[in-house]
Amino acid sequence: MEFPKSDQDIGFTSRQVTHSITEAATVPALIENAGHDTKRRFVEFFTAQIRNKHTRRAYVRAVDRFCHWIDQRGLTRLADIEPTMIAFYVEELLDGYSKASVKQHLAAIRMMFDYFVTGGLLRQNPALSVKGPRLSIVKGNDPRPATTRCSALA
Numbered sequence: 001m002e003f004p005k006s007d008q009d010i011g012f013t014s015r016q017v018t019h020s021i022t023e024a025a026t027v028p029a030l031i032e033n034a035g036h037d038t039k040r041r042f043v044e045f046f047t048a049q050i051r052n053k054h055t056r057r058a059y060v061r062a063v064d065r066f067c068h069w070i071d072q073r074g075l076t077r078l079a080d081i082e083p084t085m086i087a088f089y090v091e092e093l094l095d096g097y098s099k100a101s102v103k104q105h106l107a108a109i110r111m112m113f114d115y116f117v118t119g120g121l122l123r124q125n126p127a128l129s130v131k132g133p134r135l136s137i138v139k140g141n142d143p144r145p146a147t148t149r150c151s152a153l154a
Contacts (some may be wrong), residue, residue, distance in 0.1 A: 021047070028067030034078050038121055045115040062108035078122060086130045099133040106132045 022040045031042045050056040067088055075081060081142065093102045106127065113125040 011151070020124060028064055028071070030067045030070055030076070030078065033076055034121075037119075038078065038116070040119055041116060041119045045112055049111070058104060059108035059111070062105040064110050065107065066109050078116065081126050083126050083129045086127050090130060090132060094133060099135045103132045103135055106130065 021120045022036070025039070025040055025043045027042055031039055046056055046060060050059060067091060069084070069092075070081060073085070074086075086106075090102060090106055093105055097105070097145050110125065110127040110130075113122065117124045117125050
C-alpha cells in the first residue's frame with residue numbers, strides 16, 4: 001500500500017465521505033480476492049487493533065510486502081498459505097533487512113493471521129509455528145571495572 005497523503009494510513013483518508021470505510025479501503029489483491037468479510041476484518045485489524053500510528057504504518061508495510069510476495073508466487077487464497085512459505089519469506093527478508101526488522105515483519109504477519117483466526121476466517125494461523133531470527137540486545141552493566149569507567153569521565 002502507498003501513502004500519497006500524510007493522513008492516509010490504510011488506503012483511505014479521513015476526509016472521504018462514504019457509507020463504508022471497508023469499501024473505500026485499498027487492500028492487497030490477496031485480501032481483496034478473499035471476499036468482503038476478509039477485507040472488513042483486514043481493515044478492522046489495522047484501524048481497531050493497532051492504536052499506535054507508527055506501529056500501524058510499520059505493520060501495514062510489512063503485511064503489504066508479504067501479500068505482494070505471496071502474489072508473486074501465484075497464490076490467490078489465504079487458506080493455501082503454509083508455514084513453510086512464511087519461513088521462506090523470513091529467510092528472504094534476512095538477506096536485506098536487519099534481524100529486528102524481520103522480527104517486526106513476522107510479528108505483523110502473525111498478528112494479522114491471528115485476527116483472521118479469531119474472526120473465523122481461517123482455521124489456524126500459518127505463521128504461528130514459524131520462528132524468527134534470534135536477536136540479542138545487550139543491556140546492563142558496563143563490563144569494565146568501576147575505576148576504568150570513572151577515569152574515562154575525568
